[in-house]
Amino acid sequence: MSDPFSTVMRRRRTARLVWVALGALGVLVACIAAAAWAAGDAASPRATATAPTQRPIPVDGTSCAANVGSMSEFTPLAELNLPERANWLGRTPPYTFDRSRIAAAGAFDRVGYCLELRGPGGVQWVWSAMEPFTRDAGQLGLPTREGQIVRQRVDDLEVASNVAGLQTGTGLSGYLEMWPNSYGPDSSGQIAGASAGTFDADDDVLPALRYGSFQVHLVGSDRPSTSAPQTVFAINGYTSTGGPLSVGIGSAPRGNSDWTFAGNAGSWTERRLTVYARSALLDVDRHPEDRQLYPRDAANGATVTVAGKVRDSRVKEIRLQVTSDQDRWEDRAQVTTGGEFSFERRITAALRDYRFELRAVGEGLDRRVGLWEGVVAGDVYIIQGQSNAVSAPHQGSSAGEESPFIRSYGSSTPDPGISAADRSWHYGVSEAIRQPGSVGQWGIRMAHQIVDTYRVPVAIFNGADNGRSIWFFQRNDADPGDLETNYGRLRQRLIGADVIGQVRGVFWYQGESDDNNVSAHLTGFSALLADWRREIGREVAGGSRYYVFQVRTSPCGDSSKTQLREAQRRLGDTSGVTVLSTTGLSGHQGCHFAWEQGYRELGDHTFAVVARDLYAGPSDGVLPPNPQSAAFADAARTELVIRLRADDVLTVDPGVGADFRIDGSTVTVTDVQYRDGGQLVLRLSGSADGATGVSYRGHSGAGPWIANATGAGLLAFDRLPIGGASR
Structure with a gap:
């Protein structure tokens, strides 16, 4: 008994002979077949019926169709017999048939792929169907041109296969990697369990246009997830000028799990990819996206709209169900003249993932036509x-x-x-x-x-x-x-x-590369702001705020000088702008920071x-210490008091005096003490005759520091004028 793969290949060879013999009649048959597809989308005024001009459209006879009952509503859009080697960069692959031109944009609500591989052990096949990742039917096949990049999760994935070990079922979570580019093994971090050292379900697409990837993966639905990713199928190397294609169903048993560089196309005698789409019942013009965040409004929530128009006259009712772990609503709308529908649902700004499910209902019809999760x-x-x-x-x-x-x-x-x-x-x-x-x-x-x-x-x-x-x-x-x-x-x-x-x-954290060019930095920031x-x-009111980090003393650029940092400190006097400190962090490594005592604490200070x-949070001890004025405390000029803008209690580490400079004098700071009322008292090595100002430079690396209760360090400042005697 012949398997479906062999049977359909014989049928297609026969069809080609009939095509040559029947000539003009073959054109008529092709047009009728194209019209049949268009009839399935008769409700769409945008649908066109441009018939192929070379071959009639064959009857679907894939191994997937012979084994997967859920494919009954899908129509094949294109078929590609994969050669052992290919270089289709910038070119359309030689599809046996391609009906993507007659599938109107947005005229499908689900897409699917059937990959069949014939080898010495028989036929391996896999069926994979998912929510659309594009509304352009012409973008469903192998991506061969610049900019055709799909790298995203897809939900409600269906997988069926005869390959042992491959997870099958419905309602699965998937990840797509489809591009004509080269790529590296680095992980984006989107997929738990993906490796940064081998090619798998989460690779780094690179600008160079060569090699090519067309991959579907199974991934964990939760975050964080303990489920390791698994390749559903992969077709690689079709925009390469080098070796053979790399293809496979399921994860590769050795090497890179996504079959990258497997070069194994020659081990299969026949390789066929068929692209499918399910004709849409509705045009859904407005809807949320998976994992979308809506900015919350003054009522601590957001309004989500789902709206569109009915395409199929069989649809009599539209239903929208919205659920979270604490909420559940179901709205219904009867189809009226014109077929337009619109739902609005409020969601709360809380730690709740909302799920939006849209269904089209009619006599003998009840289909889920839209699913958006994690909203x-x-x-x-x-x-x-x-x-x-x-x-x-x-x-x-x-x-x-x-x-x-x-x-x-x-x-x-x-x-x-x-x-x-x-x-x-x-x-x-x-x-x-x-x-x-x-x-x-x-x-x-x-x-x-x-x-x-x-x-x-x-x-x-x-x-x-x-x-x-x-x-x-x-x-x-x-x-x-x-x-x-x-x-x-x-x-x-x-x-x-x-x-x-x-x-x-x-x-805004920038300035090291401005090399202490204060004028350029201020002009550029003013334009950006x-x-x-x-x-x-x-x-x-209650809207945006702008935060400027004062750069750190470091070997990067010319930030060891204090003029630019003084200019950044003064930006905090601009309406709506707050300056933040980067001193007080002992995890400083020169140009950058370690996680502990570095970026972690910087995140805490910012929060x-x-x-x-x-968020109406606490205000005491939050802003970094910032000087207001300076004055000598005694007539001998041996003690200097710096008044701060807030009277928050500060911690002063021994030895911090080395970061101060008395401008116009050769004296040094021998000791620094905090005094209640927001004062820093600097004891000097002698009389500061001729002193005109005081500067605090901070330093690279670890402490000592002057810091507030959150650990934010004293802002660096330059040439703070010294006024009359402090009282």
């Missing part, structure tokens, strides 16, 4: 600047700070093409940089503190880039969304996430100030 309401923040805003791990792990209620959107990659392709919500991660969801170490700590303390989800958009001057971050006023610019990439992410103008706080206020985070400003 939350919460607060949005931006981190910008150079490497200490990136806050990559240098020593110590922050992975334990990650939470399912910390989100991000898009990728912080500087590559315009990769950035443009990533328009998905991700979980916030801190151990990877320039990846989907990258937040950074102190950013994840701050977000986690907000989540734990105030029980509200947080989204972090980190747009930082290492070693950049302030000019790198400026807006292209002629094209604000220019993806060649850092500002444009971040702006486009905010627009894609639908949060632009609703950002609660912007954190104006642009941010105008379009990214409007400064209204304390944000909590005060935006």
Whole structure:
């Protein structure tokens, strides 16, 4: 008895002979078949019926169709017989048939793939169906052109196969890796259990256009997850000029689990991929995205809209069910003239994942047509600047700070093409940089503190880039969304996430690369602040706040000098701007910080100030110590008193006097004491005749420090004038 794979191949060889013999009649048959597909979408005014001009569309006879009953509602869109070697970069693969042109944009609500491999042991097959990752049917096949990058989770994954060991079932969680690019083994951190040293379910797409990946993986549904990822199927190497294709079903038994560099196409005598889609019953124009965070409003929640129009006359009722671990609603709408429908549902800004399920119901019809999970309401923040805003791990792990209620959107990659392709919500991660969801170490700590303390989800958009001057971050006023610019990439992410103008706080940590050029730094920051206020985070009552980190004394740039740091300290006098300290952190490693006594504590200091400003949190001992004035305490000028802007109690470590300089005098500071009322008393080595000011430089590395109750260190300052005698 013949297997379906062999039978359909014989049928298709016969069909090709008939095509040659029947000529014009074959064209008619093809047009009729194309019209039959269009009839399935008759409700769509956008559907077209452009028939293939070379071959009739064959009857589906895949091994998947012969074994998987749930495929009955799917229609094959394209078929590709995979050769042993291929280089389809920039070209459309030679599909046996391709009906993607006659599937209108948005005219399908589910997609599927059948991969069949014939070898000495018979036929291996796998069926995989999922929610659409694109609304363009032309993007469902192998990606071969620049910008065709899909790297995201998909929910409600179905897997069926005859390959032993591959998990099968419905309602599974998946991850897609589809691109024409080369890629590396580094993990983005989105997939628990993925390796940073081997190729698997979470690899790093690179700008170079070569090799190619078309992979579907099974991943854990929870975060964090203990489930190891598993490859469903993989087709690799189809944009390469080198070796044979690498293909497989299930995880590879040896080497890279996703079959990268397996070069095994020659071990199969036949290799066939068939692409499917399920015709949509509705056009859903507005809906949440998986893992989306909606900015919360003054009523501590958000309104989520699900709206669209009916495509199929069989649909008589639309149902929307919204659930969380504490809530459950079901709304129904009868189809009226015009077929339009709209639901609005309020969700609460709390640690609740909301699930939206949309169903189309009619006589003999009850289909789930939309499913969006992990939807939350919460607060949005931006981190910008150079490497200490990136806050990559240098020593110590922050992975334990990650939470399912910390989100991000898009990728912080500087590559315009990769950035443009990533328009998905991700979980916030801190151990990877320039990846989907990258937040950074102190950013994840701050977000986690907000989540734990105030029980509200947080989204972090980190747009930082290492070693950049302030000019790198400026807006292209002629094209604000220019993806060649850092500002444009971040702006486009905010627009894609639908949060632009609703950002609660912007954190700016930059200046080392400005080499103490105070004028350039202030001019650049003023321009950025104006642009941010105008379009990214409007400064209204209860709205956005802006936070500037004063850079640290370090060998990076010329930040050992104090003029730029003094200018940053004075930025705190700008309305709506708060300056934050980076002294007091003993985990300083020169240019960057370790996790302990470094980025972890920096996240805590930042959280304390944000909590005060935006969450009505404690205010005592929160802001970094900041000088107000200086004056001699005695006529001999041997004791100097620095009055601080707040009277918070400070801790003064022995030996900290070495970080002070008496400007205009050769005397040194021999001792520093804290006095109630917010005063620092500096004892000098002699009479400070000729002294004009006092400076505090801080230092690189570990303590001693002057710090407040949260551990935030005294802000560096330069040439603070010395006034009359202190009383």
